[in-house]
Amino acid sequence: MKRAALLAAAAALLVAAGEPLPAERxxxxxxxxxxxxxxxxxxxxxxxxxxxxxxxxxxxxxxxxxxxxxxxxTRRHTVARGDSGFTVAYRYAVPWKDIAVANGLSEDAPLKPGQVLLIPTLIATADPAPPASAASAAASAAAATAASATKIFGWPLQGTVRRGFTARTESDYHDGIDIRTPVGTAVRASAPGKVLFAGAEPRQFGNLVVIDHGNGWTSSYAFLSRVTVSENEDVRAGERIGLSGRTGMAKGPELHFELRRNNRPIDPAEELPEAK
The missing domain is CATH 3.10.350.10 (LysM domain)
Known part of the structure; x- marks a missing residue:
């Protein structure tokens, strides 16, 4: 009797697993x-x-x-202690100005723990490209090839990639890569830039540093045990910005590293040189 009940429960689970997602989800x-x-x-x-x-x-x-x-x-976010407009925007990859507008807030409005924010869905639209002559098209292709041959970003440290990038179109998306490394390893700026954020992010990233590299590019370094730079500080490529750790949602001693272009997560493997 007990075995029959277990088989029935297992069958129900299998049927449920094969059911399509409800329309409202x-x-x-x-x-x-x-x-x-x-x-x-x-x-x-x-x-x-x-x-x-x-x-x-x-x-x-x-x-x-x-x-x-x-x-x-439309998603909803409940503000936790330590949240800021920057950290909320970073988590959802939606500019804070758009979140502020969706909630009728000014961009410099303070957040309060327990406050519920609507997170708007942004639709990426491509700007129409002007018609190009054969000569200009060839020149553009040559420029693109030259640019791709020169990587502007470097590895923040050496280590084994535990988990790679998965686009946000997938349910189990992952905005960057996780690199295994002993706690206390020096983490270095992937390219020159200005520090946008340096501090604790309470939800996911633990101690976090975000660097603005210009032209819409940012790099991010999470799970740090210690941050060694300050906001608005200019950093050189290869300069130490923190020490690796296992803060936030780290699965062990590791660094979570991200690259974003215009706030959109980009696969770091496409922008970093081949690992040695």
């Missing part, structure tokens, strides 16, 4: 035959206009079977 929807935009929006419980904007749909908004639609969802 989907972040991507594949259109089935006969579906309309209004029907998708109603089942997803997301305003129709947001789905239109997220997918660049044009009137009359007819859908086709098999079409994939992004379903933008």
């Amino acid at each position: 989907e972040t991507e929807h594949v259109v089935t035959a006969g579906e309309t935009l209004m029907g998708v929006a109603n089942r997803a419980k997301v305003p129709r206009v947001l789905i239109i904007e997220a997918n660049g749909l044009k009137a009359p908004y007819a859908l086709r079977t098999g079409q994939k639609l992004k379903i933008p969802r």
